Structure formats: C-alpha cells, structure tokens
Amino acid sequence: MDPVQVLRNFYLLASTLLVSFNVVPSLQQRFLKYGARATKVKDEHGKPIQEPESNSRLSKLMDLVASFGVPHSWFTHFYIASVASSVFWAIQVARKGLVFRFLAELHLDNSVNEPSMAIDQVVLVWTLMAIQGCRRLYECITLTKPTTSKMGAVAYLLGLVFYLAMGVVVWVEGIPSILANDISFQSLATMIQPSVKTAIGVPLFLLGTIAQNTCHTYLASLKKYSLPEEGLFRGIISPHYTSECVIYLGLAIAGAPPGQPLNKTIATVVFFEAINLGITAESTRAWYSEKFGAKSIEGNDFGCRIHAQETWMEGYAAQSRN
Numbered sequence: 001m002d003p004v005q006v007l008r009n010f011y012l013l014a015s016t017l018l019v020s021f022n023v024v025p026s027l028q029q030r031f032l033k034y035g036a037r038a039t040k041v042k043d044e045h046g047k048p049i050q051e052p053e054s055n056s057r058l059s060k061l062m063d064l065v066a067s068f069g070v071p072h073s074w075f076t077h078f079y080i081a082s083v084a085s086s087v088f089w090a091i092q093v094a095r096k097g098l099v100f101r102f103l104a105e106l107h108l109d110n111s112v113n114e115p116s117m118a119i120d121q122v123v124l125v126w127t128l129m130a131i132q133g134c135r136r137l138y139e140c141i142t143l144t145k146p147t148t149s150k151m152g153a154v155a156y157l158l159g160l161v162f163y164l165a166m167g168v169v170v171w172v173e174g175i176p177s178i179l180a181n182d183i184s185f186q187s188l189a190t191m192i193q194p195s196v197k198t199a200i201g202v203p204l205f206l207l208g209t210i211a212q213n214t215c216h217t218y219l220a221s222l223k224k225y226s227l228p229e230e231g232l233f234r235g236i237i238s239p240h241y242t243s244e245c246v247i248y249l250g251l252a253i254a255g256a257p258p259g260q261p262l263n264k265t266i267a268t269v270v271f272f273e274a275i276n277l278g279i280t281a282e283s284t285r286a287w288y289s290e291k292f293g294a295k296s297i298e299g300n301d302f303g304c305r306i307h308a309q310e311t312w313m314e315g316y317a318a319q320s321r322n
Contacts, residue, residue: 002110003103004172004265007165011268014158015275022279069150076140078159082133085167090126093171094183103168104175114264115257117174119181120193125170125255125263128205132247133163135209143220162272169265173257201254208246215240241277248273 092100117125171178211232218231219240232239248270255263 002107002112003168004107004111004114007169007172007265008268010161010165011272014162015268015272018272018275018279068153070153070156072147072149072151073144074156075151075159076137076144077156078163079133079137079140081160082163082166083130083137085164086126086130086133089167089171090130093122093126093178096179100178103172104179107172107175114173115259116176117171117255117257117263118193119174119177119183121198121255121257122171122174122178123183124198124202125251125266128202128251128254129166129170132205132209135213139213139216143216166269169269170251170255173255173263173265197256198254201250201252201256203250204253205247205250208243208250212240212243212247215243238277238280241280244277245270245273 089100091097215232218233219228222228232242236242248266252262252266252270255266257263
C-alpha cells in the first residue's frame, strides 16, 4: 500500500469523523467538548437538554471511552512527538535508513505516476516543520503552568498520531528525488533553489508563525477565563487557530511538486486543520457568547482550530493563571 495514499486517507477520514461527531449531539458532548467548553446542549430557550438514558452496549462503550482523560499538561507531548519525529526522519532520509527504504519501496511499488518534490523542497519543508515543532514546544514549556484540567484520551491519541505522521508527510512526496540524491551538510547550500512557490509558501509560514506566537503570548497574559479583546482578537474569534491553518498552507505551497499548486498530502492536513480548528473555534465562540454575552463577540469571524482539540482558554489562559 502506498504510504502517500495512506496518509492522505488518514487525514480525510479523520476530518470526516470530526464532522460526523460534531453534528451528533451525544458524540459531540462525549468527545469534542471538555474543560471550559464542556457545556450541555441547550434548546431554543437556553435550557439544557436532558438526553434520554441508554443502556445499549454501544452507548455504554462510548461512555467508557469518553470517561478516559489525561492531564491537559500532556499537550506538551504533541510537540515532543513532533520534534522527535522530525529528528528521526531526518536521520532516516539523510542516511536512507531501513525504515525509509521500506516506505520508499512501498511507494514505488504502489504509487501512481505523480510528480515528485524536488530535493531542495524536501529539505525546506522538513526544516519549516521542525521549526514549527520546536517553537510550539518552547511555548508549551515557557507559557504554561500546571493545571488540573483534563483532555480526552481520544483527542490526546489523535494529536500524537497527527504529529508523528507529519514527520513523514513533509517528505513522502519527494521519495524519488531523495533516492536520486545524497543529502549532506556540504550539499545543503547548493540544494536551495528559490522559486515562486517558496517565495509564497515561506512568507505565509512565517506570517502564520509570528501571528500565532503573538496570540499565544497574549493569551498567556490573560486572567483565567477572560475575554481576549486585543490585537487580532478584535476581528477574529480564534486568530491563533487561523494562524495554524496559514502555517500549514504555507507548507503545502512550498512543498508543491512541479506542475501542482499544492502538495496534495499536506493539503489534506490543511483540510483536517480547517475542520478540526473550525469546530473548536465555533465551540469557543459559543462559550464566549454564553459567558460574556452575544454582544461581546459581535462582528468577529470564526477563525480555525488544533490538532487534537486544543483549547487555549483551558490551555494558556487557564494554565497560566491556575
């Protein structure tokens, strides 16, 4: 089975499941809401809807799965996994190690005839993803404090898989170029070939990175469960989520093979992020409206939402002041 198709199908399937969970109230309440946003579903009069009890095996199984939680501070594990995955695959790709060769053979034996990323694109996109992982790990370490809040075990596992898989996503469409070239520190300088795609993708990545870091730093300075009202938050509900989407869009453009506007595999990641972050941004909007009043968020857009159900009202605002 082609690892390129496996990764694309994974992100598309995950996106479909998120949408499905979000439109079914019982699943939404069990798996997509926790912490500050774990409020009951309400009717048109604002009263909580009491869901009928179910003794079915499926309902009991879902309740059991939903009951498992992990400390919200474990969110840091996502970025440890991201950095570790980047380092592991850098070594595998540069040395054409055993695991890389296994995936490369699967790709060559099962792939359709698609253009390959250039070798300089592989190095560039890997570098940008490594920067993203290191920055987010640094933010988790420096901007958060211990908290007693929990996150769902399902969300936690999805987040780990997401970041571990990203270590492969950034180079998997460049397997033919990797096999045809040797990657070394001495050759890196000659590999960098400026192009229109890098001229668009890299600035987008940097713009999203700077905007997200600014938002995270601001959120960390807020009092617990207060309403963000400065900077990008004046016009967007969750600009840090929007920034996340911009970051991955930049990667998709910078890593696009010849003749393609986007790297298709990274594009499925962008799609997943837009769905995932959008669902959480919508929940955040509803929470703001309930706690601070609908007028407090009038004129704001939705923005986008993280990987694995990141709640910055719980993550940064709450953790930094608990």
